[in-house]
Amino acid sequence: MQKRDYYEILGVSRDAVNEEIKKVYRKLALRYHPDKNPGNKEAEEKFKEAAEAYAVLRDKEKRQIYDQYGHEGLEGRGFRGFSGFDDIFSNFGDIFGDFFGFGNSSGARSRAREGRSLRYDLEFTLEDAFYGKEEEIVFERLETCMTCNGSGVTPGSEPQVCDTCQGRGQVIRSQGFFQISTTCPSCHGQGQVITDPCKDCRGGGKIRVERKINVKIPPGVETGSQLRLSGEGESGEHGGPRGDLFVVIHVKEHEFFTREGHDLICQIPISFVQAALGDTITIPVLGDELNYDLKIPRGTQPEDILKVPGKGMTGLRGQKRKGDLYIKVTVKIPQKINQHQRELLEEYAGSEGLTLSSEKKKKRKFLKRKGK
Ligand SMILES: [Zn+2]
Ligand SMILES: [Zn+2]
Numbered sequence: 001m002q003k004r005d006y007y008e009i010l011g012v013s014r015d016a017v018n019e020e021i022k023k024v025y026r027k028l029a030l031r032y033h034p035d036k037n038p039g040n041k042e043a044e045e046k047f048k049e050a051a052e053a054y055a056v057l058r059d060k061e062k063r064q065i066y067d068q069y070g071h072e073g074l075e076g077r078g079f080r081g082f083s084g085f086d087d088i089f090s091n092f093g094d095i096f097g098d099f100f101g102f103g104n105s106s107g108a109r110s111r112a113r114e115g116r117s118l119r120y121d122l123e124f125t126l127e128d129a130f131y132g133k134e135e136e137i138v139f140e141r142l143e144t145c146m147t148c149n150g151s152g153v154t155p156g157s158e159p160q161v162c163d164t165c166q167g168r169g170q171v172i173r174s175q176g177f178f179q180i181s182t183t184c185p186s187c188h189g190q191g192q193v194i195t196d197p198c199k200d201c202r203g204g205g206k207i208r209v210e211r212k213i214n215v216k217i218p219p220g221v222e223t224g225s226q227l228r229l230s231g232e233g234e235s236g237e238h239g240g241p242r243g244d245l246f247v248v249i250h251v252k253e254h255e256f257f258t259r260e261g262h263d264l265i266c267q268i269p270i271s272f273v274q275a276a277l278g279d280t281i282t283i284p285v286l287g288d289e290l291n292y293d294l295k296i297p298r299g300t301q302p303e304d305i306l307k308v309p310g311k312g313m314t315g316l317r318g319q320k321r322k323g324d325l326y327i328k329v330t331v332k333i334p335q336k337i338n339q340h341q342r343e344l345l346e347e348y349a350g351s352e353g354l355t356l357s358s359e360k361k362k363k364r365k366f367l368k369r370k371g372k
Helices: 006-010 018-032 041-057 060-076 085-100 126-131 272-277 339-351 357-371
Strands: 118-124 133-144 170-175 178-183 206-217 226-229 245-251 258-260 263-271 279-284 291-296 305-308 325-332
Touching (some): 006 041, 018 041, 206 226, 272 279
Antiparallel strands (some): 226 245, 258 263, 305 325
């Protein structure tokens, strides 16, 4: 992309003095500041463009090079503009400080920033997920220290301008022909150092505070469901808004039901007699009535699935629909039977025209004895 002329960007004449350039830039920076134009790409470009123009024209040496050789002249000297906002803010922190009233001095530190968002993992039983639940959660978050109002400085004293970088937050090293700008090692880019730190927060400006809140979890949640409590995260920087709190739900495994979306699935063992003759058995369900009379049809086969409509999970929020309950039937075959039961079963086998091998053996023994 063709770079625009720096004088044109700022709308000043080629012989404009520094004061004028600064004034014009302030106006542009205010208009296109990212805090005022969140998500606006065009404003972002304008903001960067103006910052770059200002960085060159306010600097006597760079301006001279630009006047003589244009953009190429600067590139030849290693100046490439800014890579992003952080770059701009760390360079112009001093200006933004008094532009926007974020504190009184310099550095990236003066920029309003949203607080960190937090995550809280909440374990739920399937019943909790079905009925919904109100739960008190306790967590720790960082809050602005009230003693120093977040400045980290003992009230009454002032942070000192960093000696190493003179408050710029950046130090410039010369490497041959190039000048390389790096974060100041003494103040870590803050532009100032705290010589008399606040006793309560030890200079950090924040303290860890326990917070209790009641969270209302609606019915129908599942593992991975997230509840966003806006403004319950950590305090912002320099008047920035608080972050959010995300409550993440984990639903524990249930001893009886497994869940598939809105549906519930369970397994129920019945005797082979119940499968053959049919029966009605009482099973546990979730809902207003805790038991349900399940009708097992005559001739039910192993692995048959019985469906109870509307006895699954509750739908989340707007969804009125409830899931269904599916019952997998397992048929138990008795492992031990007594003499009487054996006779009954053999009789039943006979009625089906079935001769069991145990019967055949008995018969053979009998015939042998007779033949002797
Ligand atoms: Zn403090
Ligand atoms: Zn420094």
